[in-house]
Amino acid sequence: MTTANTDITFGHSAITIEQINAMAEGHAQIKLNDDPSFQQHIQKGSDFLKALLKEDGVIYGVTTGYGDSVTEQVPLSNVHELPLHLTRFHGCGLGDIFSVEQTRAILGARLTSLSQGYSGVSWELLQQLETLLKHDIMPRIPQEGSVGASGDLTPLSYVAAVLIGEREVIYQGETKPTEEVFAALNIKPIKLQPKEGLAIMNGTAVMTALACLAYQRAEYLIELCSRITALCSIALQGNSAHFDDILFSAKPHPGQNQIAAWIRDDLNHHKHPRNSSRLQDRYSIRCAPHIIGAVKDSMPWMRQMIETELNSANDNPIIDGEGQHVLHGGHFYGGHIAMVMDTLKTGIANLSDLMDRQMALLMDRKFNNGLPNNLSAATAERKPINHGFKAVQIGISAWTAEALKNTMPASVFSRSTECHNQDKVSMGTIAARDCLRILQLTEQVAAASLMASCQAVQIRINSEELSADSLSDSISSTLEQVFKTFQLVDEDRPLESELRHFVDLIQQRHWKTY
Secondary structure: OOOOOEEEEEOOOOOOHHHHHHHHOOOEEEEEOOOHHHHHHHHHHHHHHHHHHHOOOOOOOOOEOOHHHHHOEOOHHHOOOHHHHHHHHOOOOEEEEOOHHHHHHHHHHHHHHHOOOOOOOOHHHHHHHHHHHHOOOEEOOEEEOOOOOOOOHHHHHHHHHHHOOOOEEEEOOEEEEHHHHHHHHOOOOOOOOOOHHHHHHOOOHHHHHHHHHHHHHHHHHHHHHHHHHHHHHHHOOOOHHHHOHHHHHOOOOHHHHHHHHHHHHHOOOOOOOOOOOOOOOOHHHHOHHHHHHHHHHHHHHHHHHHHHHHOOOOOOOEEEOOOOEEEOOOOOOOHHHHHHHHHHHHHHHHHHHHHHHHHHHHHOOOOOOOOOHHHOOOOHHHHHHOOOOHHHHHHHHHHHHHHHHOOOOHHHOOOOEOOOOEOOOOOHHHHHHHHHHHHHHHHHHHHHHHHHHHHHHHHHHHOOOOOHHHOOHHHHHHHHHHHHHOOOOOOOOOOHHHHHHHHHHHHOOOOOOO
16 A cells, blocks of 8 residues: 655654554654754753752662662762663563564654653754654664563663664664664764663553554454455355344444444445345354454544553653653553553454354355355366365464464563562563564454455356346455456465465555445
């Protein structure tokens, strides 16, 4: 899907999920608000901290050690070294490396939070983050090592390290030493001021960025799953009255009723009502609006929680430069994102399970109302040796099973860490990573289901059991789009490359939906 460039100004107004996604996809031109009053607002926090240091004020993470080491007093002669040590001892991440797209979102989320002006950072630090985004210099960040409170310390240490010219970055498709890239582009490393290491690292930017990416992928899957349901209903010669507007007026969940309306229109219900040989279709068809709708109806509150977290100051302590207060608290705690991600991953896994059940109906002669076994389009003497979507349906079940397995809520697996200072943690980043994995698996199920359901409808058309003229414009358009890149499976062939291509198209939101 081609998206026009978006202008995003940090420090001007609230940043949205869509803006973070545009930034991640490389479709955004970003800048800091150039209003002098905004720059002054940011700088006041940093200046206030400098004044406190001159007065020998005690500030967590500035004149004390971190976490359980809060009782350790740091001599004023060493306070400028403290943030450097913070970035370095947290350089212990493991696991896969976040993609460039994910890392752009992470930098965008952290810049959004710091732009609230309550973190005590300098204007220079915000400019350095802006520079990374403008030049597409992405810190190399391992995915594993955060418990989601005291924020995303370990992964965000890789951002802090790059600001000062250390560790590695991904630039122009290659992993290179930060120092080398900075030298080539004439970028000067900054020196972290007393609280700035903590301000960069002690927040929820990683989990929140991943939540923004997950949210938009989920929105599209909701729509695609609705379209696949309509295709399955047509292929199974189902009853379009299951989606009637009068029926759904009796149970007025708005998201559920939107799904029913989409499917009803796809089925051309009012112009060409479809009747089934069964009075009632099986649940995976008849109850699809209730299943998909439960996720659809959850999206507004999830958006509210993600965007509130995104546009918040979420480190500790909070520095009120205007009122000159240092406020110690726990805004680094990722409980809201953990709750959203644990909820969303369950909803998305339910979509995978729904499509898995629909595909089981389509493939089986006992339930598919006369379609060929495994949806093979082979004819005559070629039928016995061809197996159509037989193995693909096994794959669908495997991907669904893995998605369902990963729905165990991460947030209830809190561990006491850091000498029992962090004795209750959010696990929000793990929940977000789980959610992305479930989305990937469900997108694979959707890719296979889209291919199979279009094949099933085309088989009905080819056998003249279904008139193409009776199809809605939306269904006709989907069939046309799909068969531009997919050939009917009449003779068995490896489908891996086509499945991978369809997954890519889904992740690009290529197929037109509603």
